[in-house]
Amino acid sequence: MATWSELEAAAPEIAAAARRLMVGADGVAIAFLATASAEARPHLSPVCPVFCGNGLYLCASARTPKVRDLHVNPVFVLHAFLGENDEELQVSGTASEVSDVAERGAVHDAIPFAAFDRSDPIFRLEPDRALQVYWERVGQPDTKPVRRRWQETPAGG
Numbered sequence: 001m002a003t004w005s006e007l008e009a010a011a012p013e014i015a016a017a018a019r020r021l022m023v024g025a026d027g028v029a030i031a032f033l034a035t036a037s038a039e040a041r042p043h044l045s046p047v048c049p050v051f052c053g054n055g056l057y058l059c060a061s062a063r064t065p066k067v068r069d070l071h072v073n074p075v076f077v078l079h080a081f082l083g084e085n086d087e088e089l090q091v092s093g094t095a096s097e098v099s100d101v102a103e104r105g106a107v108h109d110a111i112p113f114a115a116f117d118r119s120d121p122i123f124r125l126e127p128d129r130a131l132q133v134y135w136e137r138v139g140q141p142d143t144k145p146v147r148r149r150w151q152e153t154p155a156g157g
Contacts, residue, residue, distance in 0.1 A: 033047040074094045
């Protein structure tokens with residue numbers, strides 16, 4: 001899996017759109033996280049992703065469905081709220097739980113509010129695909145979507 005900084009280097013327009021669409025004026029990022037349970041049941045929840053250093057992270061209370069899902073099936077889709085002209089942004093990949101004390105501390109220090117306990121799980125969101133879509137000439141007969149895609153290049157490929 002790629003790191004957030006690798007996505008930023010390979011697809012800077014998509015990464016910039018992610019920050020613009022997710023991070024509010026107060027510095028808090030908000031998006032929707034889709035996960036799947038052990039029974040493959042989908043689960044969608046609002047989350048506050050954390051941009052920290054070279055990574056994108058998620059901190060959540062240990063007893064939430066999203067944490068149970070990620071422990072069993074670490075795949076995710078993160079989707080920003082719609083922007084102007086129905087602009088949308090989604091990032092998908094694999095989440096891995098962070099155990100390194102220094103990395104956990106850096107992520108907690110980057111969270112702009114005090115909703116999480118230091119013992120709560122932190123997941124590094126490792127993207128393998130991203131999609132940005134926006135519309136040109138909105139409201140006109142020749143309205144059309146513009147799509148930007150990024151996909152991680154497999155090692156050796």
